[in-house]
Amino acid sequence: MTTTRVIMSYQWSAGNGEKPGMLGLREEVAQVANRELRENKSIREQSLQQFREWIRKNQDICSCRTDDNFLLRFLRVKKFSLPMAQQVLLKYINFRQTFSHLLYNLDYLIPSVNELISSGYMYVSPYRDSSGRRVILYNISKFDPHKYTNADMAKVHLITYEVLIEDEESQVMGFTHVGDICQASAAHATIWSPTEFTTLVRWGEQSLPLRHKEVHLVNVPSAVRYFYDLISSLMSEKIRSRIKIHECMESLWKRVDPKVLPKELGGSMPMVEMIDLWKKEISAKRERILHLDNMKLLSTKSIITRRNNQQNENSSLMINNLQGSFRKLEVD
Structure with missing residues (x-):
């Protein structure tokens, strides 16, 4: 296997003397962002501006973070497809508040x-x-x-x-x-x-x-x-x-x-x-993490879903069967 370059994570940043790339990332990381995520300075700036404007106009979203760091995680995971990033943001807020008993605080x-x-x-x-x-x-x-x-x-x-x-x-x-x-x-x-x-x-x-x-x-x-x-x-x-x-x-x-x-x-x-x-x-x-609870989604009407009721029913049946099988194994 390739030799691992092992560097302590809190030391591995542009602040340790390594040259930062044009995106504020280290040069080699910026190259990965460009190659895998289609990220460059122009796309990044335009996408962030449009993302913020969309959030500002969206009456279903309340108290959403709009700093670069927060918005970029959604843009990057969807390779700077703004409509897809917007959907992930909506699903993210909805996921957290739907399961607030698990994912808040x-x-x-x-x-x-x-x-x-x-x-x-x-x-x-x-x-x-x-x-x-x-x-x-x-x-x-x-x-x-x-x-x-x-x-x-x-x-x-x-x-x-x-x-x-x-x-x-x-x-x-x-x-x-x-x-x-x-x-x-x-x-x-x-x-x-x-x-x-x-x-x-x-x-x-x-x-x-x-x-x-x-x-x-x-x-x-x-x-x-x-x-x-x-x-x-x-x-x-x-x-x-x-x-x-x-x-x-x-x-x-x-x-x-x-x-x-x-x-x-x-x-x-x-x-x-x-x-x-x-x-x-x-x-x-x-x-910073605790403040995420301030974000709210007032309506889910803008979320695009791909529902397959039969698949969901089969999944629930599968887990029920799994639990019964585990009990028979008596491995706990």
Whole structure:
């Protein structure tokens, strides 16, 4: 594999002596933005101006952020197609307020949420991988489904995503996910109702302005493989094609440089140190993330949907069958 250029994320910016590109990004990141997202100075400025004007005139949107950083995440995820970016923004606000019991008050200081982050259920490596992406790390053994709720799980995930997407370089380069699934069980699946889980997966992929580039899973129990086979139909083909299940750590290391991983997975920095650095990042963005709750969508009439009722019914039936199958396996 290509040698990973490992640089601490908080040092890797134009401020460390590296030449910034014309977009305010480092030159190599600006080149990726132009090549993959069709972003250049002219398109960027015109799109931002038109996006702001559309928000200003849209009477269904209240208290929406209009700073460059916020709007660019929607433009970039849709390669500067303004109509598509507008749709993602509408879906994003609607997604958050529809599931406000899960996705509002994204405060890492909530005791249960803080416990999960501090224990290492979900955190982010302070290193970028060879493709310049932040690496999101998961350890399912740290989530006790008999102690924590689906709201705790959802808040940890959304806090992570919202903090990361505040960084423009990550908006361009996207993310790599690495999950240690060794102690996953039926109880982890059944904390969700079938309908809510199905809707969250479908809506989340369409509504959150994130570029998921690679997903690597290790230590996957056979029961969870069955779970993955069933829920994969809820995901787009693009996301499914980016998921890789590894039989062993050596297989993972061929795709992800160990240097970006915690010591427990073959890296050099202990997990507790990575978590400490990650919590400092979260703390710095806490107020900004909490203020997202101010945005409201008064009507969903402008949202274009592609509904397939039969598909939704089949998805709910599939999850119901999944829960019954897990119970029969008695793996929790």
